[in-house]
Amino acid sequence: MPEGAVNVSIGGFNRFVGPLFRMPETPGDEARRFSFVATDKHMNSAGTVHGGMLMAFVDVAMSQTARAVSGAKSCSTVSLNCDFVGPGRLGDMIEARVRVTRRARTMVFMSAELASGDRTLLVATGLWKVPVES
Amino acid sequence: MTDAAPPLPGYVRTKLVDPFEIFVGPVFETGAPGARHFIFRVDERHVNMRGVLHGGMLMTYADLTLGAAVWDVTDYAPSVTLNMHTQFLKPCRAGGIVEVTPVLTRRTRALVFMRGEFTVAGEVIFTAESVWKLLGQD
Numbered sequence: 434m435p436e437g438a439v440n441v442s443i444g445g446f447n448r449f450v451g452p453l454f455r456m457p458e459t460p461g462d463e464a465r466r467f468s469f470v471a472t473d474k475h476m477n478s479a480g481t482v483h484g485g486m487l488m489a490f491v492d493v494a495m496s497q498t499a500r501a502v503s504g505a506k507s508c509s510t511v512s513l514n515c516d517f518v519g520p521g522r523l524g525d526m527i528e529a530r531v532r533v534t535r536r537a538r539t540m541v542f543m544s545a546e547l548a549s550g551d552r553t554l555l556v557a558t559g560l561w562k563v564p565v566e567s
Numbered sequence: 568m569t570d571a572a573p574p575l576p577g578y579v580r581t582k583l584v585d586p587f588e589i590f591v592g593p594v595f596e597t598g599a600p601g602a603r604h605f606i607f608r609v610d611e612r613h614v615n616m617r618g619v620l621h622g623g624m625l626m627t628y629a630d631l632t633l634g635a636a637v638w639d640v641t642d643y644a645p646s647v648t649l650n651m652h653t654q655f656l657k658p659c660r661a662g663g664i665v666e667v668t669p670v671l672t673r674r675t676r677a678l679v680f681m682r683g684e685f686t687v688a689g690e691v692i693f694t695a696e697s698v699w700k701l702l703g704q705d
Contacts, residue, residue: 446621449612450591474590483587484648485630489623496622510622514652 438468441497450475450486453493456528464530465501467494471525482521482554491515491545491557494529499541499561502533508541513559525549534558539565574608574664581605581635588631591624600639602668605632609663620659625685628665629653629695633681636669637699640679645702649678657692665692672696677704 434454442451456466467490475486492510499508521527527549534542540562547555571593573579578595588594594607605628613624630648637646659665665685672680678698685693 444616445614446612446624447615450623473586475587477585477587479645483585483627483630484651485591485623485627486587488626488630488651488653489621492622492626507617509658510653510655512652512654513622513626514650515626516650517648 434468441467441493446489447493450489453490455497464532465494465498467497467529467531468526471521471523471527473523476523480523482523482525482527484515484517487517487521487527487547487555488513488515488557490527491529491547491555492559494531495543495545495557495559495561498531498533498543499563502536503541503563505563508561508563511540511560511562513557515555515557517555518553521547521549521554527554539563571608573606575606578606581631583631585631587627591627594628594631596635598668601636603632603635603639604666604668605635606664606666609659609661609665611661614661618660620661620663620665622653622655625655625665625693626651626653626695629667629683629685629693629697632667633669633683633695633697634699636671636681636683637679640671640674641701644704646679646699647702649698649700651695651697653693653695655693657687657690659687659692663687677701 437457438454442453531545581594682696
């Protein structure tokens with residue numbers, strides 16, 4: 434992993450399917466970036482990365498982003514829509530780029546794209562609920 | 568987890584072939600092909616640090632079960648998931664048994680539309696709809 438990457442899969446299901454990393458911010462790039470490397474456990478029998486793993490990864494990346502922009506300690510996925518654009522391969526370093534469309538008081542609207550190099554694997558939009566600090 | 572017994576009587580282990588599904592499984596089922604009912608028991612591997620079933624696991628389970636239902640109606644023709652839309656209605660904790668009977672919405676020559684309502688103790692906690700492409704079909 435590049436210098437500055439932070440392991441965000443420190444417990445539970447994230448750790449089980451990880452490691453998953455948050456990438457350092459790039460000046461001038463508003464997207465938040467995350468990555469993981471596809472290993473044997475992530476694959477399907479057709480030799481491509483399992484769609485469930487791609488959805489799990491984008492869910493983690495978008496949840497991390499919702500927490501980061503809201504300052505909340507926790508958040509919940511309300512709705513997630515994923516298009517499977519292309520296959521991921523064993524050994525790919527898969528990167529998520531997450532953008533916040535709108536941050537409202539209790540909701541965060543986001544879009545995300547997963548890519549390996551210049552190949553797009555998945556595009557997603559999703560809605561997260563964040564608790565209001567009282 | 569490969570030696571786990573069915574969490575409810577009357578179920579058999581679903582035959583899983585994808586390494587990622589074997590990794591997160593097991594999953595169990597009852598009923599005939601085309602009307603299969605699936606269950607899995609949430610364990611410590613499947614929850615987040617707050618002890619709540621992870622969305623990634625639910626979506627993986629949805630892809631697995633709706634995909635199995637696609638196989639049933641296509642006689643195991645090769646297919647890929649084009650899209651999945653999910654809604655997370657209620658949290659679930661370790662020990663919960665997540666049940667689903669996938670429903671065929673529509674089948675065309677090239678596409679299969681599937682949906683599922685996922686319940687725990689009779690309450691819907693999650694819904695998924697997916698569109699599948701049959702490879703080699705226009």
